[in-house]
Amino acid sequence: MPNVKCEKYPDMVLSLSDKMIPNVHSENAIGISVHKSADINLLAEIADRFINETGRNVCLLCFNTGLEDDVSVANQVYGIMKNKHMTEIIRYTDINDMLKNIKRCGAILGIRFHSTILAIRMGIAVVPIAYSDKTKNALDEIGYxxxxxxxxxxxxxxxxxxxxxxxxxxxxxxxxxxxxxxIKRFDEYIKRQC
Structure with a gap:
């Protein structure tokens, strides 16, 4: 087997430029990135208790509006919640809109991998909940x-x-x-393939 040079880099999302991070004032809400692997009853309980204890809002963040359909999960969580009047479902429309909504939050309950990575990159407190080793491994790599x-x-x-x-x-x-x-290495690879 020939010697093959292998390079390892952190997730590309961590390269998000400072210019891309919106200058939005934090509302100290909690963002909960929903995912079908999480128990919707537990998410609703966490959201309601957060609202009851702090008087602050909850944003249910839907990163995938396609096949995995986070919106459906968010609607189920919302349907169980008691504090609907202080809860907002945020559907992914484009990256800039999602970044603004994440920036509104004082903390992210990160179930979706990239919600955790984005929160860290944007300087927002995060409580990661892993549904796969991908999250654990990526966080280990950056020394979390x-x-x-x-x-x-x-x-x-x-x-x-x-x-x-x-x-x-x-x-x-x-x-x-x-x-x-x-990103640079990925671009170089793509150029070599074309």
Whole structure:
């Protein structure tokens, strides 16, 4: 087998430029990125308890409006909730709109992989809930040392405490530069294929 050079880079989303991060004032809402793997009853309970304890709003973030249909999941969570008047379903329309809505939040309960990565890149506190090893591995690669919850083992009391005490993870600038190299290498590869 010939020697093959292999390079490893952090997720490309971490290369999001500072110019792309909207200058939107945080409303201190909590963003919950929904996913079909999570228990909708637990998500509704977490959302309602957050509202009851803080008096702040909840945004149900729908990253996938296609085949995986986060909107359907968000509608189910919303349907169970008691505090509907303080809950908004945010459907993905374009990246700029989603970034503005994420920036409104003081913390993200990140079930969707890229909601977690975007929150970290944008300097927003995050409580990650992993439905696959992809999230755990990516967070390990960037040195994230906070608690990562398993979607199949959620303790609502513990998750709610984590949300209420969450602080933004300080992303090392070298990670951002490395993610930018990911984009450059990918572009180089595509050009070689054409």
């Amino acid at each position: 040392s906070g608690k990562i919850y398993d979607v199949n083992n959620i303790d609502t009391d513990e998750v709610l405490r984590s949300i209420l005490n969450a602080v933004p993870y300080k992303l090392d600038g070298n990670i951002i530069k490395s993610a930018e190299n990911h």
